[in-house]
Amino acid sequence: MLKIENLHARIGEREILKGLSLEAKPGEVHAIMGPNGAGKSTLGNILAGREGYEVTAGSVRYGGIDLLALEPEERAAAGVFLAFQYPVEIPGVNNTYFLRSALNAQRKARGEAELDSMQFLKLVREKLAVLHLDDKLLQRGVNEGFSGGEKKRNEIFQMAVLEPKLAILDETDSGLDIDALKNVAAGVNALRSPERAFLVITHYQRLLDYIKPDVVHVLADGRIVETGGPELALELEQHGYAWVKDRVTPEA
Numbered sequence: 001m002l003k004i005e006n007l008h009a010r011i012g013e014r015e016i017l018k019g020l021s022l023e024a025k026p027g028e029v030h031a032i033m034g035p036n037g038a039g040k041s042t043l044g045n046i047l048a049g050r051e052g053y054e055v056t057a058g059s060v061r062y063g064g065i066d067l068l069a070l071e072p073e074e075r076a077a078a079g080v081f082l083a084f085q086y087p088v089e090i091p092g093v094n095n096t097y098f099l100r101s102a103l104n105a106q107r108k109a110r111g112e113a114e115l116d117s118m119q120f121l122k123l124v125r126e127k128l129a130v131l132h133l134d135d136k137l138l139q140r141g142v143n144e145g146f147s148g149g150e151k152k153r154n155e156i157f158q159m160a161v162l163e164p165k166l167a168i169l170d171e172t173d174s175g176l177d178i179d180a181l182k183n184v185a186a187g188v189n190a191l192r193s194p195e196r197a198f199l200v201i202t203h204y205q206r207l208l209d210y211i212k213p214d215v216v217h218v219l220a221d222g223r224i225v226e227t228g229g230p231e232l233a234l235e236l237e238q239h240g241y242a243w244v245k246d247r248v249t250p251e252a
């Protein structure tokens, strides 16, 4: 589904990704861990097509196509979803309206019929039930006045409605207390499916107590320096990132 090879990217003059390779198959959950400043968010942003990054080498294949050649909206329509570390607030824009517009834009881009309000409401009710969420969420402005936990829950809800094939969560756990963290993890687990891959970016191991990854990668200094099973996350927890940094060979 996703094959990243030797990806190099920079912001301005500064090289951030320095030959990153990673492969994910449908149904898999990959955790991407690493120290602050390693390039984790950069990777997520580049996959989603956010501005400000220049890819200087390497490739990203997504379902056999060149992902980097697509516009951000085309990527979204093709099923790529990025949940932000700091979700934006859109005061005054009703959550339901926002989601329906986003979903219909994607359906239109795929050549599918748009959903009318009845169809959309049916879909939304299904997703709320799957995630055990309250429908109060629907009437509020997008993230307006939401607590940290509510914002993250809303992101998971957005993800549920948009039904992505590749879901990227960037530090969805940051700033959450343990109950909110469990809620978010339960939401992600409910959305795991054989057709969907997740990249779960996290600095801390604790989210992975609740979302069991199939594969764990350590990203340090712009590269994947270690790949393993869930036990790798526990090792990191024990030893910190210092022992990984030792493996990062300085550039010649």
Ligand code: ADP
Pocket: 011, 014, 016, 034, 035, 036, 037, 038, 039, 040, 041, 042, 043, 052
């Ligand atoms: P992580 O998510 O792993 O903490 P990031 O991908 O956010 O790391 O950042 C990687 C590096 O790129 C960091 O050194 C950071 O300071 C730098 N960086 C990120 N965004 C910008 C930007 N807009 N301008 C300049 N440098 C940036």
Ligand code: MG
Pocket: 036, 037, 041
């Ligand atoms: Mg960071």
Ligand code: MG
Pocket: 040, 041, 042, 085, 170, 171
């Ligand atoms: Mg980050």
